[in-house]
Amino acid sequence: MQFARFYEGVKLAVHWIRKLKSTVVVTMLVMLIGSANSYATEQPNKDKFEEFKYSKNIKIRVSDFSQAVKLFHWLDLIKLTEIGTETINAIETSGHQLTILHSSSALLSAGVTGAPLSSNLTNGVGEDVYIKFYLDMDDHGTNCVLAMDGKQYIEYTAIQNLFHELSHARHKMKGTWLYFDSEGQAIREENIFRMAWAEYKAKGKVATRIDIKGIEKPVKRGLLNCPVKYVAN
Numbered sequence: 001m002q003f004a005r006f007y008e009g010v011k012l013a014v015h016w017i018r019k020l021k022s023t024v025v026v027t028m029l030v031m032l033i034g035s036a037n038s039y040a041t042e043q044p045n046k047d048k049f050e051e052f053k054y055s056k057n058i059k060i061r062v063s064d065f066s067q068a069v070k071l072f073h074w075l076d077l078i079k080l081t082e083i084g085t086e087t088i089n090a091i092e093t094s095g096h097q098l099t100i101l102h103s104s105s106a107l108l109s110a111g112v113t114g115a116p117l118s119s120n121l122t123n124g125v126g127e128d129v130y131i132k133f134y135l136d137m138d139d140h141g142t143n144c145v146l147a148m149d150g151k152q153y154i155e156y157t158a159i160q161n162l163f164h165e166l167s168h169a170r171h172k173m174k175g176t177w178l179y180f181d182s183e184g185q186a187i188r189e190e191n192i193f194r195m196a197w198a199e200y201k202a203k204g205k206v207a208t209r210i211d212i213k214g215i216e217k218p219v220k221r222g223l224l225n226c227p228v229k230y231v232a233n
């Protein structure tokens with residue numbers, strides 16, 4: 001049925017090309033083939049996702065089960081450190097809901113933590129929070145960040161990246177978010193996590209991250225490939 005419509009369309013277009021030989025008609029033909037092709041292929045359902053509960057108030061929303069397995073594993077690894085347990089406990093006793101969801105757009109920014117912008121973020125009350133995270137990454141993560149020396153790029157593994165977002169989430173859910181220094185707040189805690197993870201992995205050296213406003217932004221891995229790797233995941 002769709003092919004017949006497509007075939008009739010092509011016949012009609014060829015007829016008009018012969019008659020007019022105009023470039024406008026060639027453009028029309030290209031558009032017609034494009035639309036026939038979109039009829040023939042299944043459109044992805046962007047709303048298709050599954051939800052799971054990690055704990056009473058931590059919900060995750062993923063597009064396939066393997067993402068859920070990966071995320072649960074990372075959360076469990078984070079909890080092996082003291083600051084990781086403290087952060088997740090603070091989230092779980094905040095009285096608010098955290099939703100961690102897979103998002104392809106989060107690849108660009110290496111994670112986004114959001115909440116309604118209200119005085120509750122800073123007055124000790126807190127809000128419900130979401131973390132958008134690119135869950136198709138592997139353990140190495142997708143980005144690098146600047147080291148404390150402001151020159152070298154260091155690793156930003158999946159659990160370092162996730163911990164950083166959990167730190168934002170914790171403070172937004174507890175109402176202890178530093179509006180004017182929210183990145184600094186998360187990076188300082190991320191550095192404690194980096195050191196705790198290095199200790200857990202019995203590594204002596206650890207690279208920590210700079211928290212000077214404006215230069216702390218993560219950069220995409222690949223070209224740089226995070227040259228400094230003191231701590232393996």
Ligand SMILES: [Zn+2]
Nearest residue numbers: 164168183186
């Ligand atoms: Zn951040």
